[in-house]
Each structure stands twice: as C-alpha cells, then as structure tokens.
Amino acid sequence: xxxxxxxxxxxxxxxxxxxxxxxxxxxxxxxxxxxxxxxxxxxxxxxxxxxxxxxxxxxxxxxxxxxxxxxxxxxxxxxxxxxxxxxxxxxxxxxxxxxxxxxxxxxxxxxxxxxxxxxxxxxxxxxxxxxxxxxxxxx
Amino acid sequence: xxxxxxxxxxxxxxxxxxxxxxxxxxxxxxxxxxxxxxxxxxxxxxxxxxxxxxxxxxxxxxxxxxxxxxxxxxxxxxxxxxxxxxxxxxxxxxxxxxxxxxxxxxxxxxxxxxxxxxxxxxxxxxxxxxxxxxxxxxxxxxxxxxxxxxxxxxxxxxxxxxxxxxxxxxxxxxxxxxxxxxxxxxxxxxxxxxxxxxxxxxxxxxxxxxx
Numbered sequence: 001x002x003x004x005x006x007x008x009x010x011x012x013x014x015x016x017x018x019x020x021x022x023x024x025x026x027x028x029x030x031x032x033x034x035x036x037x038x039x040x041x042x043x044x045x046x047x048x049x050x051x052x053x054x055x056x057x058x059x060x061x062x063x064x065x066x067x068x069x070x071x072x073x074x075x076x077x078x079x080x081x082x083x084x085x086x087x088x089x090x091x092x093x094x095x096x097x098x099x100x101x102x103x104x105x106x107x108x109x110x111x112x113x114x115x116x117x118x119x120x121x122x123x124x125x126x127x128x129x130x131x132x133x134x135x136x137x138x139x
Numbered sequence: 140x141x142x143x144x145x146x147x148x149x150x151x152x153x154x155x156x157x158x159x160x161x162x163x164x165x166x167x168x169x170x171x172x173x174x175x176x177x178x179x180x181x182x183x184x185x186x187x188x189x190x191x192x193x194x195x196x197x198x199x200x201x202x203x204x205x206x207x208x209x210x211x212x213x214x215x216x217x218x219x220x221x222x223x224x225x226x227x228x229x230x231x232x233x234x235x236x237x238x239x240x241x242x243x244x245x246x247x248x249x250x251x252x253x254x255x256x257x258x259x260x261x262x263x264x265x266x267x268x269x270x271x272x273x274x275x276x277x278x279x280x281x282x283x284x285x286x287x288x289x290x291x292x293x294x295x296x297x298x299x300x301x302x303x304x305x306x307x308x309x310x311x312x313x314x315x316x317x318x319x320x321x322x323x324x325x326x327x328x329x330x331x332x333x334x335x336x337x338x339x340x341x342x343x344x345x346x347x348x349x350x
Contacts, residue, residue: 028225029190029211030317031197047197050317051211051225058240059317060251060281069284069312107204108197116316117197 032071033112045108046076047117048087072114187226189215223323230275240279253277258294259330267328271310 030050081088189212193200219231260269290297304311
C-alpha cells in the first residue's frame, strides 16, 4: 500500500522534473570528455566530438566494436591508441591524422570530469561520474 | 490520506496538462489534424545558431587547438534544419544524401542490414502513441547496437517506460545524448490515438504493435 503510494508520487516528481528539464533546452554537440588519467598525467582532458565524426561515419563503425556505448566505460590509454586500438583504429595517419597531434584531442578545459557535455541527457546509472541521481550528469 | 490523494491527483493533472499543452501531445478533439511538435515548431521562424568552441565551456580557449578545430556551424548550417539538439535533422540529412557517412571503417564496405519496420509502442497510455522507425535507426546503427542488449527482439518484452528513458536508459541512452533530445516529445509520440491503427503485418516489413 505504502509502496504503491510511493510509486504514484514518483510519477508526480518525474513530471515536475520533466517540466524543469524541458525548459533547459540548449544547443548540443554531444561532446564526450575522456579524463580518467589524462589530467593527472599532465595533459588536458580529451574531447571527443560526436557531431564531427557522425558526418563521416555511421554509429555502428565505432559502437559497439571500438567503443562501448556508455560514457566512461571504455578504459582508453595512450599506449593502446598508438598501438592502433580505440581512437588509434582511425587516428593512425591513414584514415585520419596520426596521434602525434596531441593537442587536437587533448583540447578540454582543465578540471572537466569524464562524461557527456553539452547534452540534455540527464544521465543515468552506469556512467562513471553519475552520483546516482537521475539528473546528476547534466553539467 | 484522502487529502494527500487529492493533492497528488491535482499535481499530476497540472503537470500532464502543462506538458500536453506545451507540446501538443494531447489529441485535440476539435481539430482534424492533431497539433504535434513538428507543426508547432514549423510555425515559428527559427534561426539556428551554433556556439563557438571557445565559449562552449568544454574546450580550453587558451589551448593550442582552439583555432585548429572546426567551428560546428560551418558544416551544420548547410544541413537540413531542426529546432532541437544540434539543430540538424539527421534523418533527413541521411535520407536526402546531404551527408554520406561511411558504414564501415575499411573498404570494401561490409553489408550492414537495413530494416524498414515500424514498431508502435505505448498503446495503452494517454500520450500520443510512439512510432519507433527501424529504418531511420538501421541506417545509422546495426542490429547489435540495440538487440538483445538494450531491447529484446520481441515486441512488448523490453520494459520501456518514460522514467527509464529520462534517466538515460532504453531510448534515452542515445536520445538526449547524441540523437535528437527528449524535449522532442512529438517526434516519438507521433501517432494520434484517433488514427486507425494498422494491424500487425506478417513478414519483415510491416507494423508491429504492442497489445
């Protein structure tokens, strides 16, 4: 009975949240920040631009073979990129420019956490920086 | 107890009413054509603008790459317009041939199947019925992006709901992150409850519907 009440209230809260959320619309490029290690090792965080890559490749080229479709779930290291994995599958000097152009990828503002930026995805469980709240990932 | 219940009902009613009016989600019984977000948006003179990378709070404006990376508006402004997300109607851009993204990294291109089948979801709710187009999705994605991980390959088995969509699961994994955002209610909730529903057609192309 109490459980039922709670579920019902959750819907009200959800709808209120939804109203808030729809008024927060803004432009988005679906950039993903990758910063598990980069900054602690002295490089700027990595910014991956979805808008730029989806003009050239469909999603299935990268997902799920190269990158799992969950921000923060791919443990990318620079050594593997140079080895031809992850970004290095293309950024190898053949399909796209080689990894020696460090700053093109390492272009983020210092202090950014890994995850989606400039997007309206309210975030969810499974993201590395999700504090557990449904609206935690918005930045 | 009764009071709480009454308050809750009023709260829910106000919320739903607001959303329905805002997005034209409810069936307007007096109008022949229901107002959807599409018609709502097309009535407004909309001029898309794109943020400069130096101002987007993601790129470091003092970094060496800021003048080397491309300004998104340079390309995106030439593609079919949208009022949502990054303001490109990607489905039209793909289907009109305005962009031709490669389906495979290396030549020769692998055969990646495209499926033209719509699935109708949310048949029992009160908002517009959701039409999920396999065609628009399989032009970008392959089957294993969704099946069996996110969605079961059987209609009605996947436990999709607006709550988990809003928290970044199911449809919300992509929509709101990379694909058109969730404020585009009418683009998913696109079929009026007063239209004659097509029956479930046999074979690969047809319309499936949850009971």
